[in-house]
Amino acid sequence: MEDDGVYTMQVERKSSQELKLKVIPYFTKNLKPLTTTEGKTVSIECETVESISDVNCIWFFNDNEINYSEKYQTTQSRFGCELKIKEVKPIDSGEYQIKIRNISRRTELKVQSYFKADLRPIPCVEGGECLLECEVTDNNMPAIWSKDGNQIETSERVQISMNGAKHQLKILNVNSDDCGDYKITVNNVSRQADVKVIDLISKPLTNMTCMEGLRVVLICEVADRQLNAQWSKDGIPIGDISNISINAAGGIHKLCIMQTYKNSEGQYQINVGNRNSSAYLKITAMPDFIRRMPLWDRERYLRTAKDGTMKRRHIRIMIVGKQSAGKTCLMRRLLNEEIDDVISTDGINVEVRRCKVRISDGQWIFSEEKCYRQDFDGKFKNAFSAKIHDNSNQEPIASANIEQLDFISIHSNAKEQQLDEDKTKALVRKTSVYMV
Incomplete structure (x- = not known):
């Protein structure tokens, strides 16, 4: 097309007649920019001025050649070529190009997300509720929910609802079996989210042993900080007792027995929501x-x-070395003693000496006492x-x-x-x- 114009030839200052050249476009129907919604099938078409029955048409996506597949399907007629893209997704947005006889054309494809709000991975607390929500562009479109590839049906624990373009899945009294990969499909478009169930009691009670007369604290940590707890001993609820203090803060529940007695021994249990944890407290006799x-x-x-x-503030120092290495002399020097009368030590010599180090100035203070x-x-x-x-x-x-x-x-x-x-x-x- 850029070669259109008037051409002349000049020889010895003589010019030939003018020749007008008009280049006919090879593509009679150019590629057009397209905008579509996720999940639909898109068709990109072009037509040529001559037959292309025996010519290979090559399609490109972002300069990468497209290979025929279930998603990408190409058809070619005598004067035209078509590319179909099935169930497009936002990642299919980009530049598409067709090339025939070294002549090419380009166009842009924009794919808008069908989901206004996607599903997100959700951590759920055991015994609580799990809520999955999303919103699509169309109103009142039926949705199919599934978990690990199996369709989910409404039940006493599972509630499925739709309000216009918003879809919701609610699971009550969540347990560990509810962990998995959840998917919603609306108008052939899907979104997935991984659901994890956190143990309600993250740190259970542990068995303890305490000497009679001492203070003891039973501690239990829960994931849901809003839940209240009920303590019991040997199956009997613990009420308001002056010797026992019960408190909770930040999901940490504590039962403190200020001073234990022999009758403090028993099985203690904490109930939180519909879960519980128990531990045995053993009281040993006072010597x-x-x-x-x-x-x-x-x-x-x-x-x-x-x-x-x-x-x-007592430490033990062991001086180890080979025979006649000077271990005894070193010890005496450290204790600020004379070494003139040192003789070779036969076997192992154990000496209990005492010295002090004044923390304020690091001064060593020596004593002749051999026991503290x-x-x-x-x-x-x-x-x-x-x-x-x-x-x-x-x-x-x-x-x-x-x-x-x-x-x-x-x-x-x-x-x-x-x-x-x-x-x-x-x-x-x-x-x-x-x-x-």
Whole structure:
């Protein structure tokens, strides 16, 4: 078409007659821009001035050659060629081109989405509701819902509704069997969404063991923060009890027994929605030597066990090396002692020494004492502010029994300790405890 015009030839300043050239378009019917809606079949056509029966027509989409398939179908007549695109989708939007005898034409295709609002993946909480919604361009078009390829029918738990162009699927009392791939098909156009069901009780109760007199907390976490919970013990609902505190915040439900007694033992259960979780609380007996303490001392001990850990700033250092490497000399140098009388150590030498490091300035303070019993007793007395003795005028408990409190474990995890009464009694009989 660009070659249209008037042509002349000039030889020795003489010009020939004018020749008018008019190029006839090869395509008598050009490709036209198209706009359509998702799900429809689109036809792109063209016609030529000459027969193309024996000519190969090639179609392109975004400069990529289109191969014949169920989606793309081409037909060719004597003077025309057609491309059909079935059930178009938004991804089919783009530039289409036909090429015949090195002559080509191009056009644009725009495909509008049939769904105004798509389905989205939804996490559903066990025992709650699952709601799938979408909106299409046409009103009152029937929809088919399916799960994992199987059509869904309305039931007591499943509700299917349509309001104009909006479609809705609601599942009541959701459970783990409702997980899957859900699809809605309207006017041969589909959308899919993956539905996952989250356990209502994300962290169930766990069995616990606690020593009599200590504080214990039962904890359960749920996914739905709006639900209320009901606690029970051995099948009997727990009401307003001064020794028990019940609270919930952010989906975390707690039952706190301020001070446990032997009758605190039992099966505890929490009911949330239509789900429940249970755990057994075992109460171990209070050791005799603690029970024999005066009431004030015993209560002080129990408070200490509830509040946290006792800081013990003692470390063990082991010096290891080959024979005659200088291990003993190194130890003496560290303890600021002379090394003139050092002799080779035969076998393994165990020495219990004590030194302190002042935290404020890092200064080492050395002592000739070889046991820290006195220091431990002092800390114990500071913690309890009283010497442990019997209420009655029975024989006082031996001072060596003080170390047994370390066995009872004054720490926040005391509720997880399982105290063996026989083992405790055996330890109490010991007359000394050595700590390195």
